[in-house]
Amino acid sequence: MNFTEIIKKRRSCYNLGPLSVEKQKQIPAILKECILAAPTPFNSQSARVILLENKNHKQFWNIVLETLRQRVQPENFASVQEKITAFAASSGTILYFEDTVITRNLEKQYPAYAVNFPIWAAQANGMLQFSIWCSLAEQNIGASLQHYNPIIDEKVHKTFKIPATWRLIAQMPFGEILSAPQDKTFEPIEKRLKIFN
Numbered sequence: 001m002n003f004t005e006i007i008k009k010r011r012s013c014y015n016l017g018p019l020s021v022e023k024q025k026q027i028p029a030i031l032k033e034c035i036l037a038a039p040t041p042f043n044s045q046s047a048r049v050i051l052l053e054n055k056n057h058k059q060f061w062n063i064v065l066e067t068l069r070q071r072v073q074p075e076n077f078a079s080v081q082e083k084i085t086a087f088a089a090s091s092g093t094i095l096y097f098e099d100t101v102i103t104r105n106l107e108k109q110y111p112a113y114a115v116n117f118p119i120w121a122a123q124a125n126g127m128l129q130f131s132i133w134c135s136l137a138e139q140n141i142g143a144s145l146q147h148y149n150p151i152i153d154e155k156v157h158k159t160f161k162i163p164a165t166w167r168l169i170a171q172m173p174f175g176e177i178l179s180a181p182q183d184k185t186f187e188p189i190e191k192r193l194k195i196f197n
Contacts (some may be wrong), residue, residue: 041124
């Protein structure tokens with residue numbers, strides 16, 4: 001499978017189940033390879049990743065569920081609970097963070113570019129997320145990208161003893177694909193790509 005085919009294969013998969021033991025064992029190696037290979041501004045390497053498996057994975061989604069229970073109207077909570085329960089039924093969760101100490105130090109070291117470092121850090125983290133997502137897809141492992149931060153941040157940091165300087169950016173549940181993702185529609189490419197000869 002070439003790179004373009006892998007990109008096309010990467011989709012948001014929501015109906016996920018547990019992976020086989022063999023596939024689950026592949027996840028740390030995928031994360032290590034992508035973390036080392038992903039580009040970063042000024043070689044800053046400020047992205048941080050946590051892999052949650054087993055009870056830690058379940059506990060994370062319970063934190064999300066209970067946080068939302070306090071914020072969502074009771075009459076609307078059933079659909080929210082169904083969604084979060086589906087994420088908890090997957091095989092694990094990848095948490096993406098940014099170490100803000102590194103970004104702040106770069107701002108001080110290169111004041112002319114200070115305003116750009118948070119932007120560049122976000123871009124680098126996005127490239128890492130994409131790399132991992134594509135690598136999972138290559139192995140027929142489904143995933144989706146979720147953003148329940150910042151409302152869960154305090155509880156997540158406390159529960160998993162995460163450094164306070166790590167800013168939570170995104171959450172990626174992954175697992176065995178139980179049903180194909182929905183068909184995707186596309187804007188006309190002419191609206192999105194301009195070529196000047």
